């Protein structure tokens with residue numbers, strides 16, 4: 496049996512790597528949940544109810560009647576209200592319902608961002624301090640190091656989440672001035688980037704689980720066959736989003 500002193504760094508960190516894998520699995524689940532909330536947002540036609548993009552303060556919904564009236568007044572300026580919901584007699588209560596789904600969608604998106612960013616910052620700090628010795632803050636942080644390549648890989652996933660949030664607003668803005676719906680091209684982009692992000696997180700989780708079983712496990716690669724299936728799937732998803740968006 497390997498003694499603690501002769502164990503390789505990877506085998507010494509196996510429980511931690513399993514925790515990392517579970518973190519990534521949790522992230523993929525969070526993205527799955529937002530895909531469902533996004534679908535509800537679409538189906539309840541709630542997507543254009545918040546006419547502003549405030550990444551930080553937007554987490555707080557209107558808290559009193561005056562704020563609600565102000566938010567409703569902003570909504571009343573867009574074609575979806577003047578051409579559809581206004582003539583149909585939408586009330587403030589009806590507006591609050593559609594506002595809820597768009598707000599929940601954006602709030603969950605923020606939580607995804609924090610759930611990825613905060614642990615990543617901790618790992619990045621450990622990696623940085625690791626270069627400058629073992630004592631002090633690094634010892635206090637526990638000195639855990641991500642397996643090689645994963646700091647960058649998880650950073651890339653974070654960038655995808657940030658890109659997705661930006662695409663979210665890019666999509667919303669396409670429905671505020673002209674027409675009564677968001678652009679189906681932007682909607683398709685939003686859907687495909689969501690699925691790409693979820694796939695990337697799941698892939699990373701599975702690669703990490705493989706590392707807990709075998710120290711030398713290498714990240715899985717796409718084969719020609721799986722690439723062919725993926726291409727057909729992407730075309731089908733794209734067409735599906737266009738049909739839904741139109």
Ligand code: HEM
Pocket residue numbers: 526529530531532533534536537540541542543548597600601604607656659660661663664667677682683685686689692736739
């Ligand atoms: C991690 C971040 C996000 C993910 C993974 C995500 C994912 C999704 C998905 C999968 C849909 C359903 C698309 C469809 O039915 O084809 C959706 C809908 C929507 N998302 Fe997001 N979203 C994110 C962040 C945001 C943000 C930050 C905004 C706004 C600033 C936003 C605005 C919307 C809107 C308005 C809809 C409904 C579109 C419609 O009315 O047709 N999303 N989202």
